[in-house]
Amino acid sequence: MKQQLEIKNLSVKVEETEILKDLNLTLPRGEVHAIMGPNGTGKSTLAKALSGHPDYEITSGEVLLDGENILEMEVDERARAGLFMAFQYPSEIPGVSIANFIRAARQARLKEGEELEATQFYKALYEKMDMLQIDRKFTSRAVNEGFSGGEKKRNEILQMAMLEPKYAIMDETDSGLDIDALRIVSDGVNKLRGPERGILLITHYQRILDYIVPDHVHVMWNGRIVKSGGKELALELEKKGYDWIKEELTEPAARA
């Protein structure tokens, strides 16, 4: 069994429109992949469809997490199987503190009858908060309520750090972060990098890839991965824009 997240021929519909078309992508543990692509091309759709969001209808394909098809699983089961989403637009949960929220998520990963140990939990939580330079006072604040854009993104990474997923998909975690926050968050993500974890970074900017250097870069276009390469592909995209990809894509058709 290969330790990888394998997306095979995935097609996804939203409200009768096909957004992802026969998409293929493999993310092995230990690697960081970046996905870039123009607005509306289906990057967030991919992330949400993987997580099991009810609005996204899988019309064909498979998603194997370490060999196991997760498309049959409920949203929470997929998460407990080791899949994590850092959302582009995280929800606010009034009345539920960050500490209680993460605690419930950790508790859900324990075996039946096991109880989370409170002191250990807080020790781990404070450690990760310090790493991400989040004020400890945030533990008692309601999840994302009244948070600035950057604070919300940091909170996503905090949850990722606390839940130790096998595969993390980070949807535009870099947008809305100022230069300092970008560095802090990137440092945090780099610490979470390792042989036990695959990371998929969705981004519009090459800048974050200077901090979190990817093993592979994929370009998504119109619901498909149309080009893959190394880190230099991101630089090239930044220089040339997406039109270059478009031309490359239409060329063979023109020739035919």
Next chain:
Amino acid sequence: MKHELTSRETFDAYLASQKDMPRWWLDLKRESWDRFHDLPMPHRKDENWRFANINGVDLGGFHFGQNPEGEAAEKDLLERSEQVHQRAGRLVFANDRLVHHEAVSQKLSDQGVIWLPLEQAVRKHEDLLRKHFMAQPIKLGSEKFSALHGALCSAGSFLYVPRGVEIDLPLVACHWTNGPNSAVFPHTLVIAEDLARVTLVDFFASHQRHARNYVCGVNDLYAGPGSRVTYISAQNWGHDSLAFHLNSTQAFREAYVTSLNVNVGGRQARTESHSQVLGEGAHTEMQSLTVATGSQEFDQRTLQTHFKGHSVSDLLYKNALLDDARTIFSGLIKVEEEAQQTDAYQTNRNLLLSPTAEANALPGLEILANDVKCSHGATSGQIDDAQLYYMLARGIPESVAKQLLVFGFFEDILGKLENEEIAENLRSLIRAQFD
């Protein structure tokens, strides 16, 4: 021999058991019994019963004075009555039978504090009882059931706190039902004289979670001038029970009364709360938290009457509804002409965690004074799908996610409770509804 609850045989047997009680008490019982039979059953058209399931209000098939499981069960119930360890005294009843009486300290009794089971109080403190027992007007629709309570009630706690005496720890009363179809009539009477301070907690529960019982409880609070009275109740009757809890609060000059009812039990549970502001500068807080699950109906009728001004009454009823549950909130604020400079608020908030749950709200105002601040409002919110998805995406199972949202919804009340042990008890009661 089991008799129908409302039959003559039931009452005769009860009177026989009361033959050593004072004459006035027996007279009051007879009078109440007659009144119960004279009063009509609630009618669909009664404004006080709007939206309620009238058909569910059926006293048939209940029995009084049974104790089928005897002393073994009582011992078990006593062990389960340890919710609050730090307490000033305790009373435990099972099927209206006194199981345990833990007196107050010598110091408190030397100060004149009286903490007794109701029947003993009736014998020893006739003046106080004649003045206060069932002396409050019942106006919110359950006059008939209140009369039955008056006729058959023997179990309950009587608490008297003399002028200036402050009790730090809570007094605790536990009322249990045991066995199927038993009927109980728990009573709570708190009298706090001038400047006294006291907290009383009532725990109501059935021995069996799905029991069918009939309950009609009355709790009356008398808060003398400058006193501080805190009353908390946790209602966890069996889920096939019919329950009434009728409250009346009298707040005199500068008194501060807080009441919090937490409701999770019953098939059909009705609370009636009447807060009477009788003195200038008095303040009453009326709070309620309900978790309605399955096909439960919680029916809440409230009245805030201001007879005197410079006073405050603040009502906040929060209902979390799951499954096919229903709630009814009907509240009225009445400010008499004389009660100038009154602040009266009434808020009902409903959190609907299921598309088939139903929350009804009937807020109301009747203001005769012209210099007042009053507001009433009811809101119902569906659980937000995006919030639920976000929690699921963190691996939190749906039932736990809903539980977190409910605790989030209740936190503004639970988080402010001063007594952490009581707060934790209430939390675990709420948590248990999600298992």
